[in-house]
Amino acid sequence: MSDLTALKQRLIDEVEAHKDELIELCGSLIKIPSENPPGDSTEISQFITDYLGHYGLDADWHESSEKMFNLLSSIGSDQGKELIYCGHTDVVPAGDLSKWDFDPFSGEVKDGWMLGRGASDMKAGLAGLIFVFALLKRLDVELPGKLTLAIVPDEETGGEFGVPWLLEKGLIKGDGALIAEPSSRLNPTIGQKGSYWFELEVFGEPGHGSLSPLAGNNAITDAIAAIEKIRTLWDLTIEIPEEVQGLIDVSKRYMREVEKEREKFQPVLEKVTVNIGTIQGGTKSNVIPESCKVQVDCRLPFGITRDEVSAYLKKNLDELGIRYEIRPFGFRSHANYTSAEDPVCQAIVDNISFVTGEEAYGVMQWASSDARHFRDYQIPVLQYGPAYLPTIHGYNERVQVEDIIRCAKVYIAAVVDFLFEK
Template sequence: MKIHDIMKNIDSKKNNIVKLFQNLIQIKSINPPGSTTEIAGYIKEYISEHGLKCEFYEQEKTKVNAVVTFSGNGNKKFIWNGHLDVVPISKPDGWSVDPWEGKIINSKILGRGAADMKGNIAAVISAACILADSSVKLSGDWILAFTADEETGGEMGAEYLVKNGILSGDACIVGEPTSLTKLGVGEKGVLWLKVKAEGKPVHAGVSFLGDNAIEKLYQFLTKLHKIEKIKRKHSKEIDKILSIIISESKRLKNTEFSKRFFQRVMNRLVMNVGMMRGGEKINIVPSSAEAIVDIRILPGMTHETVMEEIKEILKDSRIQGISFETVLTADSSYQNIDNPFVNFMKDTVSKGINIKPTLYMIPGFTDARFFRAKGIPTVIYGCEGENIHGVDEFITIDNLISTTKAYALTAMNFLKK
């Protein structure tokens, strides 16, 4: 079957694709706790009706990874990877709709995980099923990996599958939302750090005799923001990638935003105090307090380097009773943009859905780092999402269909007979 016919077939299946997407939103795969048992089971049942094989892999019970294989004739393997878990809803009263319904308003499909990333999951499942139903023959295996645990680091998801050789291939797409107009070739790293402060509890009426752990923690966190001013000289390869990204970003709609975005995000560390707790009672000087800090690390830097800088900030502050505990680390990763797979993706998408994607550096961290660490050429590409991790998260129906076409095209062209 010709590509043109496949594209028309996808258009004709729009209602089916939307319904699948809504069904995925309605399955609450919230992390924490991170169970993907129900949604993995739904995917296996759905794709089995189209003759595709699905296997489950678990490092820990309930953290189910579903690996679907569209078998072809040949040795090539093309991976699509995406995560099944979604973040919790921090402000349920702020939503204009039920976040677990997948309601459609003005051609927008709203729901938790709509953009991150059940829209892309619905798109790639639909693409694979439509190709299978159309008896399309591929010159190798198209492997769809639906993983657990990404929102808390990926140890029991993509990392487990890659390290144990369950996932391997010649190239990989990680289906995070990039607006279809951007092709992710790199990402920042992360350091999640628990900062603890110890104080001396006394009666609040004589607070001057104590040592307030909350105030001490606040003082240090204020000083810790100095970490954002640390500049890092990139390697020549990273400098080349960033210069091309900034140049190509001029083609994006909001050029001024793009310029400010890259200056702020790609040339400095970014810090966020995400959680805090402390104190025992209002009339007691707090004996302990702690915060969890999220620090996004520049390409070319390691979390060890950042940790040394943090220790220097603490030393200079002369604040006593502060200690650290590492919660999660992930170093930055990037794809050599001279790799043929990068141009393949740009050309395929440009010709197939008439969108010329610009190269892009992801401000967060993704499962792509696990594949790149194994030498698998990997890009990040997916739908246009709005309000990711926020209130009224959504993608549009048109974007969902375009994403389905993009995934079908990349598989057909990469595994061309």
């Protein structure tokens, strides 16, 4: 056994020995409501700062928007590589409390499950990062590089005041990053589809409803025709670049063999998906509507850009002879990935196998996350965190306690592989 393997095993054993502390920390984070909106991270940021301070660790506060605080803390040496461990404190609103089987802010453990809003997305992963970071300090592990903990307040509404704000300000830099976002047990996400959200507004001419369709011009019926054109984006045949075909293939394998209920969704990896999310138009049933607004969420595979989608939409909507405007909003990104051979991906994937004794490999996600921002700044990144995926953003959110512990073991072992290896 090499010295580094022995060190990793020692650290894994320390996580196991202190696992009750880890679970207590996770429960404490869940007990603090940090719903976004409204996005006030004051209370949870203070709790985390106090926790780190108990072990002699400082946390710098950076307020990116009112009551939204980014926390940064580092250990190790400036001489070697730098690894960023990143997590967000905000959670989606709990919603109708009567639809929960338990208090969403109880942070309770029952029958091996950690319960509550954010248990899977992503306070269990966040707790693992914070716990491991402090444990390395407690054990006086001398790191040949730097480990930076970046805790952000604003991911669930698009992340404008979290990771992208820190990167733009030059407050975080690194040779690799891990985001403890929810993933499956053996399969971190190393790539993601692009996003293109837009609002279509179609314009008509008002008139008395009793004269339609001979009078006026109905914005809603024109919008219906436009929606049919927009939905043909799904029919496009996209030529997937050869360099990412392997990632697509292994992700299809994952959907066949791991999340078997998702096998039917394999085509989304190579298609432009189109969701007509909202539609609003007209004023009364007896008035010909002069405006109709439709909000659309498209996710883009490798092989097509937002500009190409925009050109396709313009060509097809212009052919309808309608009056319209398209206004992009919200998530905007191209498909992006980090090579499976990158050291940060290898450090996580290899240590998933080291901890579990099972084959692990990285896959695509069909949604978007903060990972895209790191890649915009040429920082290799992947996502791996404890989760019970069916409950994310839903009622009765939960995660298995054993998953929280397993991920923390991977996190601490990966620090050794990434920072100690040349």
